[in-house]
Amino acid sequence: MSDQTSSDALLFLTDEQLRQGIEAMFFAYRGFTADPDRILATMAYGRAHHRAVHFINRAPGTTVTNLLVILGVTKQSLNRVLRSLIEDGLVEARVGSADKRERNLYLTEKGAALERKLSDAQRNRMRAAYRAAGPQAVAGFRTVLEAMMDGDLRRRHQALKEGSP
Amino acid sequence: MSDQTSSDALLFLTDEQLRQGIEAMFFAYRGFTADPDRILATMAYGRAHHRAVHFINRAPGTTVTNLLVILGVTKQSLNRVLRSLIEDGLVEARVGSADKRERNLYLTEKGAALERKLSDAQRNRMRAAYRAAGPQAVAGFRTVLEAMMDGDLRRRHQALKEGSP
DNA sequence: CTTGGAATGTCAACAAGGCTGTCCTAAAGT
């Protein structure tokens, strides 16, 4: 990827190609979130709740600080979401055993049910897209996404991948 | 998940693979919007203004209705954004010549300057990602994104692509 | 042991930007 000195390999990097990539990313992200959004709209929840539930399911026992680093929001934003999830009995916050300042977060059975419902919808779309595009395209898709992340984001993403191999 | 009878080709469709794709999409989109967001934060504008400016630049003379279909927001949401852009002299709304009910939207020089600033930042990141991933990966990336869009979104996206070939 | 600072998390108040709903004008279409 470094020494594409002359010409052929750079032909696809025209401004127009890049702009189409940008727009594709915009439209695709809309599709990507459309199904969960539809489900969430029928409840009193939004996308933020989805993200919280997703990552708590992914890393049970995680702390508030850890979660807000992953989500890239402030404590207060996350707190509001978390509070409603706890009040509604979807998430349980246990006082940390080692450090009592920490709260370890877990999904209740009810929370896990919502997570499944949301991620089933999202996975179905992802699966359809993957299947339509084929394995080779998927590999390329993943490669470009990785390259598009910031260093920090990429590290968080890698950590999650390795967490459940 | 239905007919993974024998086939090698479907091995990449495990739930774990799909989940990683979902998370990659989440983190990558954050990176994707990070640079423009940083620039916009220094002004009184947000992501909504960026989107409006982007698509007005892309399709000069577009109408309000057309724009809100592309952006997928309501008239009122768009109108608020548009009003501030017009007041600040970034966008010009000319009464339609054929149909005088319509307003044709154009960027002023000032608006075009902002658009360039924002899209330069975003294109730079896109270019870096494309370059790092290579042409084949980029082709796959585009294929999967297309497959991830809703039918409507895909049609809008195609129309934009063909609009400036 | 005490005390001061750092870390963890909560609460209050505010802004951006979505949404709905209603009402209005002007222009087109029938």
Place this chain on the structure above:
DNA sequence: ACTTTAGGACAGCCTTGTTGACATTCCAAG
């Protein structure tokens, strides 16, 4: 003439981001 369409204005709501002040807990230096 009547209806439909394009657009704008206003009011109000919700979600989700922000900053700032505060309580609790831990830990380490004196």
